[in-house]
Amino acid sequence: MSAIRVRFAPSPTGFLHVGGARTALFNWLLARKQGGTFILRIEDTDVERSTKESVDAILQGMEWLGLDWDEGPFFQSDCFELYKEHVQKLVDAGKAYKCYCSAEELEKKREQAMQEGRKPKYDGTCRERRDHPADAPYVIRFRAPQGDEVVFDDLIKGRIAFPAEELDDLIIQRTDGTPTYNFCVVIDDAVMRITTVIRGDDHVNNTPRQIQLYEALGFPVPQFAHVPMILGSDKARLSKRHGATSVIAYRDMGYLPEALLNYLVRLGWSHGDDEIFSLQEMIDKFDIRHVGRSAGVFNTEKLNWLNAHYIKAGDPQRLAGLLQPHLASRGVSTQDGPDLVAVVKTLQERAQTLEEMAERALFYYQPPQGYDEAALAKFAKEHLQAVYAAVAEKLIESPAITAAEFDALFKELCTERGWKMPQVGQPVRIALSGGTQAPGIGEIIVALGKQEAIRRIQKASETVAA
Numbered sequence: 117m118s119a120i121r122v123r124f125a126p127s128p129t130g131f132l133h134v135g136g137a138r139t140a141l142f143n144w145l146l147a148r149k150q151g152g153t154f155i156l157r158i159e160d161t162d163v164e165r166s167t168k169e170s171v172d173a174i175l176q177g178m179e180w181l182g183l184d185w186d187e188g189p190f191f192q193s194d195c196f197e198l199y200k201e202h203v204q205k206l207v208d209a210g211k212a213y214k215c216y217c218s219a220e221e222l223e224k225k226r227e228q229a230m231q232e233g234r235k236p237k238y239d240g241t242c243r244e245r246r247d248h249p250a251d252a253p254y255v256i257r258f259r260a261p262q263g264d265e266v267v268f269d270d271l272i273k274g275r276i277a278f279p280a281e282e283l284d285d286l287i288i289q290r291t292d293g294t295p296t297y298n299f300c301v302v303i304d305d306a307v308m309r310i311t312t313v314i315r316g317d318d319h320v321n322n323t324p325r326q327i328q329l330y331e332a333l334g335f336p337v338p339q340f341a342h343v344p345m346i347l348g349s350d351k352a353r354l355s356k357r358h359g360a361t362s363v364i365a366y367r368d369m370g371y372l373p374e375a376l377l378n379y380l381v382r383l384g385w386s387h388g389d390d391e392i393f394s395l396q397e398m399i400d401k402f403d404i405r406h407v408g409r410s411a412g413v414f415n416t417e418k419l420n421w422l423n424a425h426y427i428k429a430g431d432p433q434r435l436a437g438l439l440q441p442h443l444a445s446r447g448v449s450t451q452d453g454p455d456l457v458a459v460v461k462t463l464q465e466r467a468q469t470l471e472e473m474a475e476r477a478l479f480y481y482q483p484p485q486g487y488d489e490a491a492l493a494k495f496a497k498e499h500l501q502a503v504y505a506a507v508a509e510k511l512i513e514s515p516a517i518t519a520a521e522f523d524a525l526f527k528e529l530c531t532e533r534g535w536k537m538p539q540v541g542q543p544v545r546i547a548l549s550g551g552t553q554a555p556g557i558g559e560i561i562v563a564l565g566k567q568e569a570i571r572r573i574q575k576a577s578e579t580v581a582a
């Protein structure tokens with residue numbers, strides 16, 4: 117194992133968002149590429165907003181994507197003592213102090229600053245305070261070093277500098293004794309010996325404060341990589357109003373995890389003109405330094421294209437297993453009926469999602485309740501009954517078993533009777549599936565079974581004639 121240690125640190129206040137999943141993926145890829153360690157840390161210090169359901173949903177999303185972690189999940193809520201110890205260390209060293217300013221006082225000063233056109237900033241009232249009023253509530257503030265700029269070289273965004281005077285004395289412990297977010301992150305990243313912090317660029321403004329904290333505590337400062345946001349088609353931050361944003365919603369819509377991973381890795385990162393990356397190729401080729409600086413726009417069509425690719429190339433056995441719940445949710449039992457693996461083989465060439473595949477698989481398990489009469493009239497006209505009778509007879513007599521053999525049988529019939537292929541093929545497809553949007557006839561007959569195919573053709577013949 118190399119010394120690289122990275123972490124994904126979601127706050128459990130909702131499901132796993134696709135943006136979060138991309139951040140997790142980048143961390144995971146770096147760890148896997150360099151033989152490092154990938155840690156999962158749940159940032160649940162905000163007790164009000166953190167829920168067990170969200171923790172479960174995040175873990176479920178990670179597991180579905182196959183982003184396995186080497187250490188954790190660790191919960192910040194288990195570490196309050198550790199944070200307290202470090203707060204005390206800073207206080208003892210004179211690097212943090214008790215602040216007794218009330219919320220009202222601070223609000224008044226804030227408003228005044230705004231009115232005078234100044235950026236609101238804590239004015240340091242309690243910085244040098246010597247009297248400590250007994251029983252008065254206080255917060256603990258970090259004594260932010262004054263003077264220089266805080267500078268860091270972001271692996272994605274390049275050099276970033278913040279003037280130190282913009283960084284006021286951060287509250288690190290609230291009146292109720294609980295530590296604040298930026299402080300916990302620093303302690304955890306330091307204690308977990310994180311070498312590279314890869315996170316969303318909504319945290320860029322936290323980084324200079326965190327760097328000051330690392331330095332004050334005597335911890336080495338990790339490298340940072342701030343990943344740009346994902347936007348919706350209108351260039352606003354991707355949110356529910358653009359459609360699904362939860363990883364599990366993509367599973368439920370019938371996307372394969374490898375398609376979503378491939379899509380997410382390519383969003384804002386490229387490697388020549390390559391579009392398709394197996395997991396191993398991602399690991400080999402991904403480089404965090406080549407992630408673009410601007411936000412990526414989520415493009416469902418491209419995701420669909422990738423998903424179709426992975427479905428087409430997928431192992432039918434595995435796809436059958438993944439398809440099962442999509443059929444079950446439609447009330448279809450595949451217990452009695454054609455073998456689902458055989459069914460998948462007939463559909464995987466053309467399906468964009470498993471939902472679409474499930475919809476198209478229905479006819480195998482539920483004989484058509486109606487027929488596309490317009491298509492029947494178009495393709496078969498006055499020959500319809502003759503076509504059905506001749507096809508049924510051929511099938512009964514024929515020893516054919518493969519799709520190719522069945523297809524040859526239909527060709528033979530056309531030659532014998534002087535019919536054109538669509539005049540035979542389409543009515544048969546309609547008899548078998550109800551419509552014309554179905555796989556090749558030979559393939560359907562193999563999956564459905566010859567006897568069932570004959571039954572359906574006879575049924576159609578009676579129904580349409582009636």
Ligand code: GLU
Binds near residue numbers: 124125126301319
């Ligand atoms: N918990 C933060 C979030 O969910 C991530 C903080 C970090 O990665 O440093 O946005």
